[in-house]
Amino acid sequence: MKKTYLTVALICTLCASLTLPSCIGSFSLTNKLLSWNKQIGDKFVNELVFFVFWIFPVYEVSAIADGLVLNSIEFWSGENPVASGKKIIEGNDGKYLVKSDKKGYTIKSLNDGSVVRFDYNKADNSWNFSLPTGETHKLFTFVDDTHVSLPTPDGSEIIVELSESGLYAYQAIVTGSNFAFN
Numbered sequence: 001m002k003k004t005y006l007t008v009a010l011i012c013t014l015c016a017s018l019t020l021p022s023c024i025g026s027f028s029l030t031n032k033l034l035s036w037n038k039q040i041g042d043k044f045v046n047e048l049v050f051f052v053f054w055i056f057p058v059y060e061v062s063a064i065a066d067g068l069v070l071n072s073i074e075f076w077s078g079e080n081p082v083a084s085g086k087k088i089i090e091g092n093d094g095k096y097l098v099k100s101d102k103k104g105y106t107i108k109s110l111n112d113g114s115v116v117r118f119d120y121n122k123a124d125n126s127w128n129f130s131l132p133t134g135e136t137h138k139l140f141t142f143v144d145d146t147h148v149s150l151p152t153p154d155g156s157e158i159i160v161e162l163s164e165s166g167l168y169a170y171q172a173i174v175t176g177s178n179f180a181f182n
Helices: 002-019 028-039 043-055 058-077 164-175
Strands: 085-091 094-100 104-109 115-121 126-130 136-142 147-151 157-161
Touching (some): 157 164
Antiparallel strands (some): 094 104, 136 147
């Protein structure tokens, strides 16, 4: 009789796993831990820290916390509580401090101190940027998976395909060149 219950439970579990949507999550805590380990020194120090964190179950605990708690929160709320953070990015023209939060990003130039804010607006599916003066401008709006609505120099908007040819056509419109069409 116990075998029957076990068989029924196994069949129900398999059917549920095939029919219900799944979410593996972003594993933000574990990825942040691994990123930190990659930045602390050369490959020998990184390997030593990796083994220490493996022997003392730091990686295992972070993976379990991600898998059972944080990814569940991310699945039900759409936001991972660990995903926010700070990072310094080095570009061709200097360093930038990028802070992420639930709504978007704040980017501060470490060269001249200028700040710009990028926010995602769920209501109209768009990305906007704000200057310290309070001015807000729309960067683009997602139309569907393969198209975005972008501003033109005359203030109107144009729908552009997210492909190389679509971006070349938009570049030609913005620069006033028809080189992309020759």
